[in-house]
Amino acid sequence: MINIYSKYSVSSYLKNNNIAPSKSRGQNFLIDENTASRISNISLKARSKYALEIGGGLGSLTEKLSPIYEDKLAVVEYDRGLYNHLNLKYNQKIKIIHKDILETDLINDNILNKNEDKKLDVYGNIPYNIASKILEWLFVKNYSQWNYAVMMVQKDFALRILAKEGTKDYSALTMFTNFMVSSKLEFNVSNKIFFPIPKVDSSVISFVPNNVDKNIFPIYQLISKCLFHNRRKMAKNNLTNSPYINIESKYVSKMFESLCIDSKTRGEDISSDIVKQIAYYVYENNFFKNK
Numbered sequence: 001m002i003n004i005y006s007k008y009s010v011s012s013y014l015k016n017n018n019i020a021p022s023k024s025r026g027q028n029f030l031i032d033e034n035t036a037s038r039i040s041n042i043s044l045k046a047r048s049k050y051a052l053e054i055g056g057g058l059g060s061l062t063e064k065l066s067p068i069y070e071d072k073l074a075v076v077e078y079d080r081g082l083y084n085h086l087n088l089k090y091n092q093k094i095k096i097i098h099k100d101i102l103e104t105d106l107i108n109d110n111i112l113n114k115n116e117d118k119k120l121d122v123y124g125n126i127p128y129n130i131a132s133k134i135l136e137w138l139f140v141k142n143y144s145q146w147n148y149a150v151m152m153v154q155k156d157f158a159l160r161i162l163a164k165e166g167t168k169d170y171s172a173l174t175m176f177t178n179f180m181v182s183s184k185l186e187f188n189v190s191n192k193i194f195f196p197i198p199k200v201d202s203s204v205i206s207f208v209p210n211n212v213d214k215n216i217f218p219i220y221q222l223i224s225k226c227l228f229h230n231r232r233k234m235a236k237n238n239l240t241n242s243p244y245i246n247i248e249s250k251y252v253s254k255m256f257e258s259l260c261i262d263s264k265t266r267g268e269d270i271s272s273d274i275v276k277q278i279a280y281y282v283y284e285n286n287f288f289k290n291k
Contacts, residue, residue: 004060005033007195013058019081021196026127027079030060030152032193039123040064042186044148044206047121052076052111052146054101054124054134056086061123066094069121074111076101102130102137106145122149125202131157132173139180139209140217149181149207155188158203165271171231175224178272179217181207220279227267227275235267251287 003009010031014021021027030036039061049072056062056075065073074095077083083098090096097109106112112120126134131153138149153161156169161177162185163169177183186204191197226242227235236256240249256263259277261270281287 002058004029004058004063005031005036007031010058010195017081017085019079019085022079024129025079026129026198027057028125028194028196028198029057030125030193031195032189033060035189035193036060036064038187039150039152039204040068042150042204042206044150044208048119048147050074050112050118051121051123052106054122054126056096057082057125059086059089061125062086062090062094065123066090069094071095074109076104076111102133106142112145119145119147122146123151124149125152128154128157135177139177139207143180143209143212146209148209150186150204151207152189152202152204154198155201155203158185158205161205166269170268172224172228175227175272175275176221177207179210179220179276180212181209183207216276216279216283219283220275223275223278223282227270229267231268232266234263235261235265235270236263238267247282247287251285255281255285255287 002013010029021029047068051065051069051073053062053065053073053075056077062075071094074097075086076097076099077086078098078100080098083096086096095111097104097111099109104111106120107114112118122138124134138146159169160171160173161183163171163174184206186206189202189204191199191201222244223239225244226238229238229242236252239245239247239252253263255278259274259281261274
């Protein structure tokens with residue numbers, strides 16, 4: 001029997017079952033029960049009946065979520081050894097799916113019932129190397145199918161998500177996240193509560209979906225990329241000389257004047273709200289076509 005909150009027990013269990021934590025997949029197992037409880041108790045809105053955990057691992061968070069959601073909890077775990085462990089541990093009491101989360105379909109994989117107007121609460125300890133892809137999978141591909149999300153990510157990734165304009169961590173990722181969701185830092189956690197111990201600390205962030213206008217989302221994404229194509233250049237020049245879009249200089253000047261944007265402003269100093277205004281202006285005036 002494994003104590004999933006004991007470093008010694010986890011280490012012995014992994015060794016005895018020939019499960020080697022994968023560095024390439026960012027497998028660092030949470031072994032702190034208090035942190036698992038704190039994550040499971042973050043409720044940003046009325047809880048949904050359904051929940052999804054991305055990457056169950058050894059079950060430290062699953063153990064806290066399963067009493068809350070019971071048989072409406074689904075856990076997606078890609079690693080075969082960990083999938084087998086979770087299947088044995090929960091013995092069909094919850095749905096365990098052996099699949100890459102990026103290839104998971106919430107309806108076809110029976111995580112959500114297409115005949116019910118329900119949404120998921122989403123939880124996960126997200127590996128850094130695919131964190132951006134997982135956010136895009138959740139925020140874009142499954143935009144209308146989740147209620148709120150609580151994610152544990154590496155601290156430097158969290159800093160990029162939560163950054164303010166004009167800071168070194170502010171990026172196209174920040175703009176993308178701000179457009180799709182409202183984000184909040186819940187708390188930071190030490191690297192010492194994981195096994196194996198990673199080199200960096202982590203942060204727990206919560207997300208609530210925004211009311212997204214899908215008409216301007218592709219334009220917003222392109223403009224965000226343009227502004228950070230060369231972050232130290234003036235935003236006006238980045239838009240005019242962008243590899244992503246084709247918009248004439250005279251239209252950029254007209255747009256900046258109309259929106260009261262200083263022509264010397266750099267992309268890294270433009271807030272997400274201003275980028276949204278630019279996107280609407282471009283959309284309404286049909287100012288460019290994708291190259």
